[in-house]
Amino acid sequence: MQGLMMDRQLTITSIMEHADNNHPNAEIVSVTCDSPRHRYTYADAFRRTRRLANALIGYGVRPGDRVATFAWNDYRHFELYYGIAGVGAVTHTVNPRLFPDQITYIVNHAEDRLVFVDPLIVPALEKIKDDLPCVEAYIILTDDDNMPDTGLKNAQSYESFIGSQPDRIDWPELDEKTACCLCYTSGTTGNPKGVLYHHRSMVLHTLIGISTDCFDLSVRDVVMPVVPMFHVNAWGLAYGAPVAGTKLVFPGPKMGDGATLQALIEEEQVTYSAGVPTVWLNLLKYLDETGKQVGTLRRVVIGGSACPRSIMEEFEERHGVYVNHAWGMTEMSPLGTFNTLKPEMQKLSREEQFAIREKQGRALYGVEMKIVDDENNELPWDGQSTGLLKVRGPFICSDYYNTGVPSDVHDGDGWFSTGDVGSIDAEGYLQITDRSKDVIKSGGEWISSIDLENTAVGHPDVAEAAVIGVPHPKWSERPLLIIVRKEGSEVTGEAILDWLRDKVAKWWLPDDVVFVDEIPHTATGKIQKTELRKRFSGSE
Numbered sequence: 001m002q003g004l005m006m007d008r009q010l011t012i013t014s015i016m017e018h019a020d021n022n023h024p025n026a027e028i029v030s031v032t033c034d035s036p037r038h039r040y041t042y043a044d045a046f047r048r049t050r051r052l053a054n055a056l057i058g059y060g061v062r063p064g065d066r067v068a069t070f071a072w073n074d075y076r077h078f079e080l081y082y083g084i085a086g087v088g089a090v091t092h093t094v095n096p097r098l099f100p101d102q103i104t105y106i107v108n109h110a111e112d113r114l115v116f117v118d119p120l121i122v123p124a125l126e127k128i129k130d131d132l133p134c135v136e137a138y139i140i141l142t143d144d145d146n147m148p149d150t151g152l153k154n155a156q157s158y159e160s161f162i163g164s165q166p167d168r169i170d171w172p173e174l175d176e177k178t179a180c181c182l183c184y185t186s187g188t189t190g191n192p193k194g195v196l197y198h199h200r201s202m203v204l205h206t207l208i209g210i211s212t213d214c215f216d217l218s219v220r221d222v223v224m225p226v227v228p229m230f231h232v233n234a235w236g237l238a239y240g241a242p243v244a245g246t247k248l249v250f251p252g253p254k255m256g257d258g259a260t261l262q263a264l265i266e267e268e269q270v271t272y273s274a275g276v277p278t279v280w281l282n283l284l285k286y287l288d289e290t291g292k293q294v295g296t297l298r299r300v301v302i303g304g305s306a307c308p309r310s311i312m313e314e315f316e317e318r319h320g321v322y323v324n325h326a327w328g329m330t331e332m333s334p335l336g337t338f339n340t341l342k343p344e345m346q347k348l349s350r351e352e353q354f355a356i357r358e359k360q361g362r363a364l365y366g367v368e369m370k371i372v373d374d375e376n377n378e379l380p381w382d383g384q385s386t387g388l389l390k391v392r393g394p395f396i397c398s399d400y401y402n403t404g405v406p407s408d409v410h411d412g413d414g415w416f417s418t419g420d421v422g423s424i425d426a427e428g429y430l431q432i433t434d435r436s437k438d439v440i441k442s443g444g445e446w447i448s449s450i451d452l453e454n455t456a457v458g459h460p461d462v463a464e465a466a467v468i469g470v471p472h473p474k475w476s477e478r479p480l481l482i483i484v485r486k487e488g489s490e491v492t493g494e495a496i497l498d499w500l501r502d503k504v505a506k507w508w509l510p511d512d513v514v515f516v517d518e519i520p521h522t523a524t525g526k527i528q529k530t531e532l533r534k535r536f537s538g539s540e
């Protein structure tokens with residue numbers, strides 16, 4: 001027997017309409033190229049979104065067309081998130097930090113017709129514009145007064161593009177499985193692959209994302225996403241905030257600038273933020289140097305790479321900010337697990353709590369997880385057994401966009417192989433030990449490079465650490481520790497190994513330490529181990 005409930009579709013348009021009706025006066029504050037502090041309300045944002053939608057339709061954007069954005073976190077990008085999806089087209093967010101040949105590949109692969117680009121990113125696109133034949137026009141995210149001189153095809157300012165359009169629209173009734181956004185994984189090997197989200201997956205991800213044991217967003221919060229809107233949907237915050245009615249603060253191109261982040265937090269009373277570990281180092285360094293505070297900040301979510309305990313401790317002990325660790329992937333919209341403590345864990349000692357809090361957390365509702373051995377046998381959730389992590393769920397991709405061949409990372413039962421290796425304990429807490437391609441196997445036993453790296457960055461003279469496996473005649477592989485020293489430090493390898501000695505298992509202790517000026521990163525801020533392996537172990 002079928003239930004008798006209305007068949008209303010779960011769409012991004014419905015998020016916009018909900019916020020417009022219920023939170024019209026919640027504010028959105030942005031730093032942009034043309035304004036140090038732009039300020040308006042959700043009602044203003046969606047009024048302009050309707051003008052944008054009319055402009056897109058007027059231009060001839062059709063349902064299913066891909067429209068690219070090269071933009072920082074700000075109010076115009078927010079309008080694009082809603083306007084493009086609202087007309088049934090696909091918002092293709094592009095990471096401007098990708099290598100030019102990767103950008104060329106993905107714009108052509110996605111066949112983007114229109115490109116919306118921030119003025120600061122225009123020079124990068126000018127270099128590759130002749131290789132992007134599918135792009136018909138470039139809309140620069142500014143007004144006529146601030147238009148850069150550019151040779152980009154049919155360039156026009158965003159303000160003139162939406163200029164004279166009416167702010168009324170009858171949004172099309174979209175099927176909830178209509179594609180709404182597209183994001184390419186950065187593909188450390190091979191070409192990037194497109195993850196194509198639909199309205200329904202985004203709405204489900206949003207509702208779960210704002211729930212109490214996840215972002216816990218409310219109408220009383222002020223959220224500043226420091227995770228970029230150009231990659232993995234800013235972890236869903238640009239959808240979650242309007243559902244909850246949360247004030248949004250966007251740092252624009254200043255995401256990596258500690259001074260701007262501190263000023264925004266204090267002046268806009270930010271209570272909540274989220275980002276990858278490295279962005280917080282800039283803020284913490286700035287606070288340390290200036291003695292300034294972030295008094296209103298209550299919580300920070302850290303994910304995208306394993307969060308070192310030293311960052312959690314510094315936030316908490318010096319600034320009274322609680323850190324939640326989270327894990328996810330582009331293919332998962334991206335939230336997978338989120339770490340909050342269960343009530344009985346509140347009674348544990350600080351050390352015992354940290355042992356749990358350093359893990360990546362428990363699966364969110366909607367995410368099924370399992371770990372498997374090399375023969376695909378499911379392993380127990382005992383906190384010890386370590387294997388390849390597989391996931392399944394309604395906001396996890398079922399295949400990649402338009403590759404021409406079926407995905408080789410989905411199995412017959414629909415499980416997606418994450419490429420991450422880890423264990424799950426009896427309480428359901430996932431601990432990622434490595435990417436499968438980065439695993440170090442020494443004498444038949446696994447050594448977690450993530451654990452070693454996070455322990456090493458706890459050393460007061462270490463700015464960044466990476467661990468790779470190098471071939472060894474007896475043990476097959478041994479860990480090599482690669483260190484960037486803090487400015488002015490002359491700490492020796494011996495001193496670091498001595499310091500690590502009582503913090504890691506004896507056989508995990510790296511055989512050698514090398515010092516470098518810089519560790520290479522991917523466009524999403526992850527350590528590029530392929531490069532390190534080429535340089536230090538002669539393999540990839």
Ligand code: ADP
Binds near residue numbers: 304
């Ligand atoms: P990319 O586009 O760089 O492929 P994603 O942003 O989708 O990447 O990154 C997903 C990967 O990042 C995960 O598979 C995992 O390896 C890593 N990752 C994300 N969050 C964490 C975390 N909290 N701890 C450890 N690794 C993480």
